[in-house]
Amino acid sequence: MSSATLRTTILWAALGALPYQHAVAQQTHTGSDPLPSWNEGATKRAILTFVARVTSPASPDFVAPADRIATFDNDGTLWQEKPLAELIFTLAKLKKMALTDSTLRQTQPFRAALEGDVAYLTGAGDEAMLELLTKTHSGMTEEEFALEVRSFLANARHPTLQRPYTELVYQPMLELLRYLRANGFTTWICSGGTTAFMRVFTGDVYGIPAQQIIGSDLKREPRTVKGRMVIWRLPAIETIDDKNGKPLNIDRQIGQRPLFAAGNVRSGGDVAHLEYSHSRIGPSLQLLVDHDDSDREFAYQEPKGESFAAAVKYGFTIVSMKRDWKTVFPPSPSTAR
Amino acid sequence: MSSATLRTTILWAALGALPYQHAVAQQTHTGSDPLPSWNEGATKRAILTFVARVTSPASPDFVAPADRIATFDNDGTLWQEKPLAELIFTLAKLKKMALTDSTLRQTQPFRAALEGDVAYLTGAGDEAMLELLTKTHSGMTEEEFALEVRSFLANARHPTLQRPYTELVYQPMLELLRYLRANGFTTWICSGGTTAFMRVFTGDVYGIPAQQIIGSDLKREPRTVKGRMVIWRLPAIETIDDKNGKPLNIDRQIGQRPLFAAGNVRSGGDVAHLEYSHSRIGPSLQLLVDHDDSDREFAYQEPKGESFAAAVKYGFTIVSMKRDWKTVFPPSPSTAR
Numbered sequence: 001m002s003s004a005t006l007r008t009t010i011l012w013a014a015l016g017a018l019p020y021q022h023a024v025a026q027q028t029h030t031g032s033d034p035l036p037s038w039n040e041g042a043t044k045r046a047i048l049t050f051v052a053r054v055t056s057p058a059s060p061d062f063v064a065p066a067d068r069i070a071t072f073d074n075d076g077t078l079w080q081e082k083p084l085a086e087l088i089f090t091l092a093k094l095k096k097m098a099l100t101d102s103t104l105r106q107t108q109p110f111r112a113a114l115e116g117d118v119a120y121l122t123g124a125g126d127e128a129m130l131e132l133l134t135k136t137h138s139g140m141t142e143e144e145f146a147l148e149v150r151s152f153l154a155n156a157r158h159p160t161l162q163r164p165y166t167e168l169v170y171q172p173m174l175e176l177l178r179y180l181r182a183n184g185f186t187t188w189i190c191s192g193g194t195t196a197f198m199r200v201f202t203g204d205v206y207g208i209p210a211q212q213i214i215g216s217d218l219k220r221e222p223r224t225v226k227g228r229m230v231i232w233r234l235p236a237i238e239t240i241d242d243k244n245g246k247p248l249n250i251d252r253q254i255g256q257r258p259l260f261a262a263g264n265v266r267s268g269g270d271v272a273h274l275e276y277s278h279s280r281i282g283p284s285l286q287l288l289v290d291h292d293d294s295d296r297e298f299a300y301q302e303p304k305g306e307s308f309a310a311a312v313k314y315g316f317t318i319v320s321m322k323r324d325w326k327t328v329f330p331p332s333p334s335t336a337r
Numbered sequence: 338m339s340s341a342t343l344r345t346t347i348l349w350a351a352l353g354a355l356p357y358q359h360a361v362a363q364q365t366h367t368g369s370d371p372l373p374s375w376n377e378g379a380t381k382r383a384i385l386t387f388v389a390r391v392t393s394p395a396s397p398d399f400v401a402p403a404d405r406i407a408t409f410d411n412d413g414t415l416w417q418e419k420p421l422a423e424l425i426f427t428l429a430k431l432k433k434m435a436l437t438d439s440t441l442r443q444t445q446p447f448r449a450a451l452e453g454d455v456a457y458l459t460g461a462g463d464e465a466m467l468e469l470l471t472k473t474h475s476g477m478t479e480e481e482f483a484l485e486v487r488s489f490l491a492n493a494r495h496p497t498l499q500r501p502y503t504e505l506v507y508q509p510m511l512e513l514l515r516y517l518r519a520n521g522f523t524t525w526i527c528s529g530g531t532t533a534f535m536r537v538f539t540g541d542v543y544g545i546p547a548q549q550i551i552g553s554d555l556k557r558e559p560r561t562v563k564g565r566m567v568i569w570r571l572p573a574i575e576t577i578d579d580k581n582g583k584p585l586n587i588d589r590q591i592g593q594r595p596l597f598a599a600g601n602v603r604s605g606g607d608v609a610h611l612e613y614s615h616s617r618i619g620p621s622l623q624l625l626v627d628h629d630d631s632d633r634e635f636a637y638q639e640p641k642g643e644s645f646a647a648a649v650k651y652g653f654t655i656v657s658m659k660r661d662w663k664t665v666f667p668p669s670p671s672t673a674r
Contacts, residue, residue: 210592229616255547
């Protein structure tokens with residue numbers, strides 16, 4: 001390339017970059033910051049720059065609205081996960097079931113769960129967990145299950161933070177969801193919790209409708225009950241929406257790769273999810289939330305470190321709760337009054 | 338009830354009915370008929386009345402836009418199914434594979450399919466069909482499969498109607514899809530064809546995006562190919578979206594019952610689909626397309642008659658292609674020029 005051509009190229013590249021710089025500047029200089037709970041810094045800038053880059057019509061990386069797919073893990077990415085709300089629901093349901101079924105107190109892993117035998121449950125691992133899940137989540141219609149979850153969420157309080165689980169969502173992420181939708185993105189959840197559990201609150205809390213929830217699922221079958229066709233929940237697993245299950249279920253339900261994907265550090269459960277987005281041909285952005293804030297939430301790491309290793313390898317953007325978030329949870333409705 | 342109360346009730350009922358009659362009248366009297374390819378009659382009236390009834394804010398049966406879910410079978414409901422386009426694709430692909438894999442000519446059911454041995458294939462039934470399907474649809478990435486389907490659809494012509502399959506869609510149904518969307522419905526496909534096959538053309542042809550396609554699926558797995566994560570198609574069935582599979586997959590992907598559902602008479606494949614919609618609490622409408630038009634398309638019946646039996650039992654609205662449709666196919670782009 002001659003030096004004249006090089007200069008021209010640089011000039012064009014600079015002109016080409018203008019629209020996004022302008023777009024970002026607009027959002028931060030007019031006082032209408034779309035992400036007020038995010039501190040200024042590299043993470044916030046990465047998000048704003050990326051959105052401007054894929055939505056500005058003049059950008060060479062412009063992506064049509066139909067292809068602006070954003071997927072979010074739920075537990076630990078959109079709301080707190082210490083403890084998992086669905087695990088607390090599972091234990092509460094099991095206690096209720098034990099009142100009328102005395103065999104549960106004599107059979108493992110139900111006995112251990114009822115007696116709080118953490119050592120047994122830790123040793124028994126994932127299989128015991130799935131047995132607890134299928135036992136408590138089955139034997140009823142989809143509609144009946146939704147009513148049980150609704151009642152649980154209305155009454156349960158987090159053991160240490162003392163607020164309903166649906167209030168322990170991350171304010172910066174609520175702003176991010178709204179900001180992406182305002183920029184033509186379709187927002188999806190892709191999380192390890194069960195689809196039916198999440199669908200009960202994701203519409204009201206995140207503004208994400210039932211059809212945009214991808215989760216783990218029990219096997220089910222249509223049955224006729226009192227002359228009406230219902231979907232009956234069976235005590236077996238159909239799909240686990242974790243690790244490699246996430247790209248598969250995204251492919252099945254969305255049919256295209258996420259342009260934007262967000263997960264968190266804890267178990268490596270989002271590595272495949274974010275890698276799948278990163279392998280998209282063309283631009284993409286991946287966020288990985290790091291729980292490093294013991295003062296305002298919790299600080300925990302991942303035993304094997306797969307998430308950070310993948311972040312280094314693929315260039316995922318790390319979100320530090322401590323440094324990047326001005327606020328963690330929304331103000332409590334009860335204190336705000 | 339006293340006769341005075343009864344009169345009041347009738348009066349209120351009549352007033353209550355006014356908004357929809359008005360809405361229907363508007364659409365037919367202003368000359369902007371939303372369904373111009375539908376003949377006037379009971380079927381068209383049932384559709385227009387139903388849509389007005391669930392969308393007029395004053396109606397006691399008003400349904401919020403988020404709950405206006407419409408599901409359509411594809412083969413025989415939105416486009417012709419004699420023969421099934423995906424079956425023709427399967428046979429063409431098998432012939433191509435046989436050029437480099439001579440074992441196919443020595444193994445059933447591939448040999449029968451390559452030699453056009455209809456007697457063998459009829460006797461071998463569904464299992465042989467699934468073997469042909471998994472053999473030809475697997476061993477590649479989702480993206481590679483989509484390219485193969487795209488190329489097939491661009492070049493293939495219907496054996497007797499001599500037009501591309503994507504032109505052999507039903508003009509009245511295209512109008513119905515548009516009409517429903519204009520009234521706040523979200524339109525979905527729920528069909529026995531494979532999801533990946535349908536997604537190639539449903540956006541352009543029906544205006545239905547990839548994430549609103551529910552179909553049969555092969556098992557798949559994420560793999561890393563040349564440093565990039567891809568979804569690899571495996572030679573096994575994950576789900577058959579037919580009969581009882583339809584309500585299950587609708588529940589999984591949409592999370593609510595269809596307010597409006599359409600299928601057709603041929604195999605009873607849509608009975609559970611329409612019954613699931615009919616079991617919705619509140620209003621709902623089901624259409625069942627009857628292929629009774631040997632002049633303009635084909636006339637065929639269902640051997641066991643389950644679809645008509647269900648239509649009588651649940652009150653599904655029968656669409657007679659012969660009587661209800663003014664036109665069957667859109668004008669050919671090549672003749673229209």
